Amino acid sequence: MADSTQDFKELNRKAWNKEAVPRFELPEFKALSKLSVLKYLTIGSNGQSASLSDKEAYTVDEINKSCVENRSIKAKEEASALGNKVNTDIWCIFDKDDKGTSEEPLEILDFACGPGNVTLALLDSLPLEKSYRITGIDLSEDFVDAYNKRVDFPNVHAEALDILGKEDVLKNRKFDIAVCTMSLHHISDLELLCKRIATHLKKGGWFLAMDFDGHAIFSGKEAVKRGIAHSTLEPEKITNLFEKAGLSQILVERGFRLEYSKEQKLTIAQRKEVNPEEHHPDLGKKKLCIVAGRK
Template structure:
């Protein structure tokens, strides 16, 4: 049976890369990037409360993709950060974090995603030394290479941990890529708060390389970071995003019998799905 790496390479092909930058992923990534920038890294509490009702709720059609971020955490204020975007996809997170970075390296196991990342930044006239992506499997025993070990102020992995089996292993690998006092940020589904995958059959998750379809609890991510040797670990208490999907994906994603429906055109109807997300961050010791 193919391993998750092979399955993910197959799934995230050229067709998927071409379709990836759709309204849903653009809006979700904009919100996620803002949450990364605003997560208080100096918090005395491990769990950062962001809303009295536990979840801040967003809808993709209420997100201004051009709006500037505000109240950025002091960790990002220098705007001179070297960023490693792991499982970078088409570069959506990198695109949003770029104003705060001196340089960006994206890594992905999908050559199609890497090609889309590089084409995007070339189209934006960003020099290759400022931002580019490479086709690398960081999960192999031979990586990371000396070229990336200890080189980055920040490593970020958005919406990819649930596609992996051994998240403890990859968290240690990402720590190796960081400079002393560098920070890792991981964004993924908050277990029990809604996921595109939690109601999908096991066969679907296997075929699509999904190792953790339900996502992660706060304690699971805290433990993962601490096992890897991170300090000052902090997690958000969760936030919720409402995205619009077609009928087939709606029924695969949720068992809610009373969907919220929006008629886009005479022939196109979309359905609301709420997904709960969490952000975790930790500091590599000096």
């Protein structure tokens, strides 16, 4: 069993290599990233600091076809075709009263960015009228290479960096928003991670993370083989970690999930027969949560 941060780093490098990149083109992987962005944009917009999701199940097709549509804040106030509104306290560039006169772009960190699915979903969602810069970081050089090939946009790039090492690889860089999507359960030292992320937030900046609400898919040796450091991870634990890192104004939304069609379930089952190592064969059965905290 792996029992150190370095062990899990190597396990994740092995699990998430160039052979894993094509998985992120699968409909369920794209939908998961788009769902995370929908939730990042709208968390807390109902005025509640902690709540059950107003919608439990989001179908893969629904998310992929009609996630976030308004790229013009002048035309719409709603964040998406699903009827949720943007929390402009976090995403100020959606504020219709903000004229966007600042010369400084909104700085966004996509931590554990993979080959770029979340960044692509952000780019599809953020308003064209405003200025922003997205930096992706990941342990996997293969993922970073794929990211920089897939995400060909100005002011967007990824780097292969280990922010849990001894050196502060991000140096003096500061971000307005940091996101971490379905990766906390892969990080053995979550307390250190949250503190490092918080260090690189600007004053008033936000850290938003989406992960399992409760049990991950794998446990024991199967989990370790896939670089999973935490088989259980609840919003209460994430909240505690955020608070230890000096974050406040904690927002929590939980109890939502992806829902697969019968055809998608059949396709996933067929893939699993071909490849027993299929990483997320039963993702549609798992509840998810989002936690956000402000520096």
